[in-house]
Amino acid sequence: MPRILVVSLLALAALLVGAAPRAAHAGKATVGILGLEVIDDGSGIDAKTTQFAKELTEALRQRPKTGSGPYTLAPGSDKDLLELKLLSGCENEAKDCMAAIGVDLASDRLMYGKIEKRSSGYQVTLKLFNVSQKSSERSSSDIIPFAESTGANLASWAKKLYAKLTGATDQGTLIIKANVERGTVYLDGQVKGNLSGGTARIAGLSEGTYELAIEAEGHLRYEAKITVNAGEDVTHDADLEKNPIKIGPTDGGTGGTGGTGGTGLGDGIVSGSVSTDEHPGGGYRALFWASLAATAGSAAGMTVYGLKVRGADQDAKETAIRTWQDSSGMQLDLKDACGDASDRLAGQNVPNRGLLEDVDSTCSTGKSHATLANVFIGTTAVAAVATVFFYYKGFVASKSSSESANKVGARGKKAAKKSAVTLVPAISPTQVGAGVRIDF
Incomplete structure (x- = not known):
């Protein structure tokens, strides 16, 4: 009885161990990604091409490991295509031969291919093979430029190629x-x-x-x-923090001491220049209203074009990008879709050029509107500063001059007057600034 129990437990353990990998990936099919075969173009196989094939194979094998696509990596994916063909006695990638290799690897799909060195880069030809149906589901052939055959560029190419064959998104x-x-x-x-x-x-x-x-x-x-x-x-x-900066305390402090008044030259006569206009500062007041109107106009232009850039222009660009990507089956670099579209148009054999030109057109329109918005931002700021200046000169300074002339005695000095403009510091643990307070 003890021997029977031990044998039964060992058999059960072996069954559980064998079933564990399949249970872990029961929801997804497996794909075996075989090492890419380097094809001799007649000039011999160099070390760089061999290294490129190894790095691209490894980058492709990383894609199903992310867990986000339709497949998981088959356990036997550390084999090369050429090695498996030799072990299986296959001279080429015949359907029956590839199906037998897939069965041996317990893989639902096989991804394999070849690399040929060209004058402009590496020609990469890939296939996705359905093991149970003994048929090729998808294939692709792309040239990877030499300048993009290493590092992050190579990883990006692996994402694109894997997505093209499996239908998985890289976004x-x-x-x-x-x-x-x-x-x-x-x-x-x-x-x-x-x-x-x-x-x-x-x-x-x-x-x-x-x-x-x-x-x-x-x-x-x-x-x-x-x-x-x-x-x-x-x-x-x-979680955004509120801005702790305040305009300044209610009491701005004691104003500065007024300057010395003009010297009396006789009864009722004061030296200096005092406006005798009925409404002193009239010129500055007119400029105030003009600059106020300019500020409002610039602010309106800034708002209109700013909303266009962030709204209609952005939507138009995204729609054009999606339309071209859906029709061509290719992806633009979304970090700089406009630049990518322009570069592609400069080349030859661009699929659906008309749709890609729509992308470039929407990009140009958005950039033009963004430029106008930035111009209006600058004019709004300048006009606003001018408005404040003309307000002070036309309403505050002119009023002070008029009142000072009325209060000066025949031979006395002008009384000290609290400054009409006070600079109010605003200090916080993170920022330092200042505000201006105008007293009437």
């Missing part, structure tokens, strides 16, 4: 939940969306790490580093 979505109703969302310094009701959803982001920033009225700028995973929705909670 993710960022969902932001903030403690403010409205605000502007930046990724890597670029405006990507706006908070509405405390929430923003930004789709179509390439997998990677981004610098997130949020600006909202009455709050300090929020900054954080976030990571977007392909095929996933990433939620980020942002």
Whole structure:
């Protein structure tokens, strides 16, 4: 009895161990990614091409490991295509031969291919093979330029190639939940969306790490580093701090001492120049109203074009990008989609050129409106400063001059007067500034 019990327990343990890997990936099919075969073009196989094949194979094997796509990596994916063909006695990639290799690896799909060195880069030909149906599902052939055959560029190519063959997306979505109703969302310094009701959803982001920033009225700028995973929705909670800076205390302090009045030259006569106009400062008052109108006009232009850039122009650009990507089956670099579209148009054999030209056109329109918005920002600031200056000269300084002339005695000195303009410092633990208070 003890021997029977021991044997039974060992058999059960072996069964559980054998079933564990399949249970872990029961929800997804497996894909075996075989080492890419380097083809001799007649000039021999060099070490750089062999190294490129190994690095691209490894980068492709990393894609199913992320867990976001339709497949998981088959356990036997550390084999090379050439090695398996030799072990199986196959001279080529015949369907029956590849199906037998897939069965041996316990893989539902096989991804394999070859690399040929060309004058402009490496020609990479890939296939996705359905083991059970003994048929090729998808294939691709792309040239990877020599300048993009290492490091981050190679990893980016692996994402594109894997996505093209498997249908997996290399993009993710960022969902932001903030403690403010409205605000502007930046990724890597670029405006990507706006908070509405405390929430923003930004789709179509390439997998990677981004610098997130949020600006909202009455709050300090929020900054954080976030990571977007392909095929996933990433939620980020942002807690913005209120801006602690205040305009200044109610009592601005004692004003400065007034200057010395003019010297009396006789009864009722005072030296110096005093306006005798019925309404002193009239010229400055006219300029005040003119600059106020200019400020309002510039602010209106800034608002109109700013809303266009962040609203209609952004929507038009995203729609044009999606339309071209859906029709061509290719992806633009969303970190600089406009630049990518322009570079592609400069080349040859661009698929759906008309749709890509629509992307470039919407980008040009958005940039023009952004330039106008920036111009209006500058003119608004200048006009606002001029408005304050002309207000002071036309209403405050002229009134002070008129009152001083009436209060000067025949031979006395002008009485000390509290300054009409007071500089009010504003200091906080994080910022230092100042404000101007005008007393009437």
